[in-house]
Amino acid sequence: MAATGTVSDRAARAAPPRGRLAQGGTRVTLLRLAIIAMVLITWEALAYSGLLYRDVVPRLEVIAAALWTLLIAPDTWRHLGVTGYEIAVGLLIGGVSGLLVGLLLGANRALARAYEAYLYYLGPTPKIIFFPVMIMWFGVGFGSKIAMAAISCFFPIALSTASGMRQIDKVLIRVGKSFRLNAWQMTTKIYLPAMRAPVVNGIRLGLGVALIGALLAETRLSSQGVGYLIIQAYSVFDMPRMYAMLIILFVFAIGANALITKLGGLHRS
Amino acid sequence: MVTAATNLRAEAPRPADAILVVDDVSKRFDTPEGPIVAVDRMSFNVAPGEFLAVIGPSGCGKSTLFNIIGGLVEAYEGRITVAGETIAGPHAAIGMVFQEESTFPWRSVLENVAFPLEVAGVAKAERHDRARHFIKMVGLDGFEKRYPAELSGGMRQRVSMARTLASQPKILLMDEPFAALDEQTRLLLGDKVLQIQQQLKQTTLLITHNITEAVQLADRILVMTYRPGKLKRMVDITLPRPRSSEIVSSEAFGRYVAQIWSDLREEASRGMLDDETHLRASGG
Amino acid sequence: MRASTSFFPCGKDVDGRDEPGHDGVVGRENHMTPPSLRDRVVPAALGLGTIVVAILAVEILIRAGWINGFIVPLPSDVAMSFGKVIAEENILGRFRATFLEAFAAGAMITVVGVLLGLLLYRVALLRAATETWVAALASAPTVLLYPLFLVIFGRSASTIIMMGFVAGLPPVILKTVEGLAGTRAVLINVGRSLKLTPTQQFVKILLPSALPTIFVGIRLGLIFTLINVVGVEFLINFGGLGQLINDLFERYELSETYAAICFVILVSVLFFVITEWIERWLRPAQ
Numbered sequence: 001m002a003a004t005g006t007v008s009d010r011a012a013r014a015a016p017p018r019g020r021l022a023q024g025g026t027r028v029t030l031l032r033l034a035i036i037a038m039v040l041i042t043w044e045a046l047a048y049s050g051l052l053y054r055d056v057v058p059r060l061e062v063i064a065a066a067l068w069t070l071l072i073a074p075d076t077w078r079h080l081g082v083t084g085y086e087i088a089v090g091l092l093i094g095g096v097s098g099l100l101v102g103l104l105l106g107a108n109r110a111l112a113r114a115y116e117a118y119l120y121y122l123g124p125t126p127k128i129i130f131f132p133v134m135i136m137w138f139g140v141g142f143g144s145k146i147a148m149a150a151i152s153c154f155f156p157i158a159l160s161t162a163s164g165m166r167q168i169d170k171v172l173i174r175v176g177k178s179f180r181l182n183a184w185q186m187t188t189k190i191y192l193p194a195m196r197a198p199v200v201n202g203i204r205l206g207l208g209v210a211l212i213g214a215l216l217a218e219t220r221l222s223s224q225g226v227g228y229l230i231i232q233a234y235s236v237f238d239m240p241r242m243y244a245m246l247i248i249l250f251v252f253a254i255g256a257n258a259l260i261t262k263l264g265g266l267h268r269s
Numbered sequence: 270m271v272t273a274a275t276n277l278r279a280e281a282p283r284p285a286d287a288i289l290v291v292d293d294v295s296k297r298f299d300t301p302e303g304p305i306v307a308v309d310r311m312s313f314n315v316a317p318g319e320f321l322a323v324i325g326p327s328g329c330g331k332s333t334l335f336n337i338i339g340g341l342v343e344a345y346e347g348r349i350t351v352a353g354e355t356i357a358g359p360h361a362a363i364g365m366v367f368q369e370e371s372t373f374p375w376r377s378v379l380e381n382v383a384f385p386l387e388v389a390g391v392a393k394a395e396r397h398d399r400a401r402h403f404i405k406m407v408g409l410d411g412f413e414k415r416y417p418a419e420l421s422g423g424m425r426q427r428v429s430m431a432r433t434l435a436s437q438p439k440i441l442l443m444d445e446p447f448a449a450l451d452e453q454t455r456l457l458l459g460d461k462v463l464q465i466q467q468q469l470k471q472t473t474l475l476i477t478h479n480i481t482e483a484v485q486l487a488d489r490i491l492v493m494t495y496r497p498g499k500l501k502r503m504v505d506i507t508l509p510r511p512r513s514s515e516i517v518s519s520e521a522f523g524r525y526v527a528q529i530w531s532d533l534r535e536e537a538s539r540g541m542l543d544d545e546t547h548l549r550a551s552g553g
Numbered sequence: 554m555r556a557s558t559s560f561f562p563c564g565k566d567v568d569g570r571d572e573p574g575h576d577g578v579v580g581r582e583n584h585m586t587p588p589s590l591r592d593r594v595v596p597a598a599l600g601l602g603t604i605v606v607a608i609l610a611v612e613i614l615i616r617a618g619w620i621n622g623f624i625v626p627l628p629s630d631v632a633m634s635f636g637k638v639i640a641e642e643n644i645l646g647r648f649r650a651t652f653l654e655a656f657a658a659g660a661m662i663t664v665v666g667v668l669l670g671l672l673l674y675r676v677a678l679l680r681a682a683t684e685t686w687v688a689a690l691a692s693a694p695t696v697l698l699y700p701l702f703l704v705i706f707g708r709s710a711s712t713i714i715m716m717g718f719v720a721g722l723p724p725v726i727l728k729t730v731e732g733l734a735g736t737r738a739v740l741i742n743v744g745r746s747l748k749l750t751p752t753q754q755f756v757k758i759l760l761p762s763a764l765p766t767i768f769v770g771i772r773l774g775l776i777f778t779l780i781n782v783v784g785v786e787f788l789i790n791f792g793g794l795g796q797l798i799n800d801l802f803e804r805y806e807l808s809e810t811y812a813a814i815c816f817v818i819l820v821s822v823l824f825f826v827i828t829e830w831i832e833r834w835l836r837p838a839q
Contacts, residue, residue: 027678028681031678031679031681031682032682032683035682056704056705110595110599111596112596113592113596113597113600114596114600115600117600118600118604121822121825121826124776124779124780124821125780125818125821126781126795126817128784128787128788129783129784129814130814131787132798132799132814133811136624136625137625169369169370169371171367171369171370172371174341174365174367174371175365175367175373177341177359178341178359178364178367189384189388190373193373193375193376196375205692208693208694211694212694212696216696216697216784216788219697219699219700219788220788231700234700234701234703234704237704242701243701246697246698246701249697254693257689257692
């Protein structure tokens with residue numbers, strides 16, 4: 001067992017003793033801070049030099065000011081709420097249907113052979129192209145954005161649930177059978193716990209694409225939401241405000257991702 | 270004492286006394302290359318409290334036999350009876366320990382071992398208590414709160430074993446539980462199993478390909494032929510009980526091993542030849 | 554497997570392939586029948602059949618007035634529009650435009666991605682510091698930067714290519730690092746025992762060992778790139794296929810819009826399938 005191993009395995013096993021490891025950790029942090037500092041400094045230099053045309057690279061203070069203005073304006077939060085609502089509902093609809101479909105496909109081989117390929121190949125298509133159809137079917141308001149979020153997240157959730165079910169270590173299923181568990185016990189004590197990681201990952205992915213779906217829809221045709229704010233800033237060429245909105249958006253996206261990871265307990269297993 | 274046997278039926282014990290009766294069991298698989306007979310009309314009995322080891326070369330159908338007795342195979346010929354009852358699916362009196370890693374990675378050691386009691390509806394405090402008893406029995410006391418990922422392979426197998434023992438089966442059915450472990454751990458765990466079996470007077474059926482293990486642990490050894498798996502020989506092991514792993518250095522032990530190896534070697538060679546022919550034929 | 558009486562699976566892949574046991578013994582003894590022709594054809598037919606039935610149902614419902622024909626065009630109309638779209642909308646030219654954009658972005662992510670992956674692998678500290686950032690970037694909604702890119706590059710192919718580049722880069726970097734780091738130590742030791750120079754080690758051992766994983770990364774990156782290319786084309790109303798959908802929709806040519814969407818789906822699926830074949834061809838053992 002000690003003979004095998006990859007380069008990274010070996011490196012991990014040959015890890016330096018405690019003291020040096022702590023040092024390694026701080027070196028990493030220092031490097032990260034250094035990189036961030038370098039980026040910010042370069043940015044500021046570019047902004048000052050006026051090399052880039054018009055205001056593509058505004059000064060950092062200007063961006064910070066715009067960010068502050070946005071954060072204290074209650075209107076911003078209303079828009080955030082709108083987007084959040086669209087994503088939440090879309091994730092709920094797409095997620096629940098995705099889970100159910102995934103469970104069905106994972107459980108029944110014939111069904112999977114019949115339908116899963118369609119999900120698999122339809123998955124990696126740019127869902128935004130369906131937006132015109134969504135507008136027609138669900139109107140220009142919340143409906144089409146929720147629909148975009150829902151169809152975006154349905155695929156990754158369904159596919160990862162189905163494959164998660166199939167990847168359950170077969171021996172665990174045999175253990176369940178050897179203890180003569182009934183269907184409900186099998187589901188709650190064996191299948192669901194064993195599938196937790198892939199399902200949570202699927203939901204994380206789903207959240208990511210639901211976010212994109214709803215936001216892109218907002219940039220195209222909306223009067224509310226974060227996407228709308230971004231495209232509005234673009235249309236009046238208020239670059240600092242656009243950057244500020246983008247910062248808020250990315251923080252929101254990373255936060256939501258981390259939340260799901262935490263809730264799903266993935267960080268510890 | 271080695272009973273010369275070419276027949277299908279073993280002599281002792283009488284079916285009426287036996288707790289497990291395997292009666293004329295066969296299993297055939299249909300493969301694209303044609304039907305394969307994994308188990309061919311095997312019959313034998315196991316007495317209560319007896320330790321029977323089933324040994325055979327790779328590919329002889331041992332694991333199939335294990336799965337059939339465990340009730341995990343739906344279509345086979347013949348009959349299996351446990352304490353007089355013909356089985357239909359996994360029987361409550363049989364506890365299975367699988368070859369592969371089978372601990373639940375999301376449960377702690379305590380929760381793993383308490384699992385059968387949880388399923389049976391035992392209250393939390395009581396089942397944890399009882400689980401601790403079995404955890405102690407396999408020598409893992411102190412590790413109750415740990416998770417399988419933190420344990421070594423040998424320890425995980427002990428958890429699986431404790432879990433099965435916690436369901437207090439009349440018959441313990443084990444499929445090469447130590448196959449993935451190194452020789453030394455194997456010998457020591459074999460000791461543990463011996464202790465447990467002697468303490469509980471547990472009827473045990475152990476499937477293995479390891480001769481030393483079989484002779485160390487068993488009262489009788491059933492030697493299987495290569496596929497199609499038949500009973501080749503039944504060997505009574507009359508080494509004194511209680512035993513420990515020190516027995517492996519005794520003369521009598523060596524004689525048994527030699528005897529069984531000469532039987533097995535024949536079958537194992539057939540297996541290897543079969544593999545090679547197969548590979549050549551498929552243009553591998 | 555013969556029809557199981559239990560609804561629950563016994564843990565196999567879709568086609569019932571049993572993973573072999575650790576020593577091959579279990580696999581041989583628990584011999585699973587691979588799916589027969591019938592087992593594969595019937596479900597496939599079922600899947601296809603359901604779709605055909607659904608389309609027919611929609612057709613009938615629209616004609617019967619149950620579904621508003623202004624919102625959902627007749628499938629038969631959509632089918633006929635295919636021809637019109639192909640003939641009148643310069644499908645080939647548009648396809649070429651999208652393809653070139655994707656190709657440019659794809660070339661960039663391959664070169665830059667592999668080089669950066671190499672860099673991260675070599676400089677352990679850098680890798681420790683930035684790998685999680687790259688991973689975060691992979692799942693971040695970078696496509697939402699498109700208004701920013703619009704400002705910088707204008708409404709042009711450059712915006713599209715750059716968006717495709719940003720989207721497809723992280724997977725290439727990550728998989729390159731993973732592939733190189735995953736080289737089995739024993740192989741490196743073989744090289745050392747033969748006294749290979751560092752360059753030789755890299756070219757003869759590390760790189761070949763890492764290549765399959767790198768290709769997986771490139772494939773993933775290409776998929777993200779294509780998705781973003783088409784998506785941004787639609788959003789900024791420029792380019793090839795994505796723009797076509799936008800155009801047709803704004804002209805309120807509904808059947809043609811649906812047809813164009815179907816067409817783009819076809820292209821995307823084809824692209825996905827082809828890259829899968831290539832990957833499988835490059836990794837025969839898998």
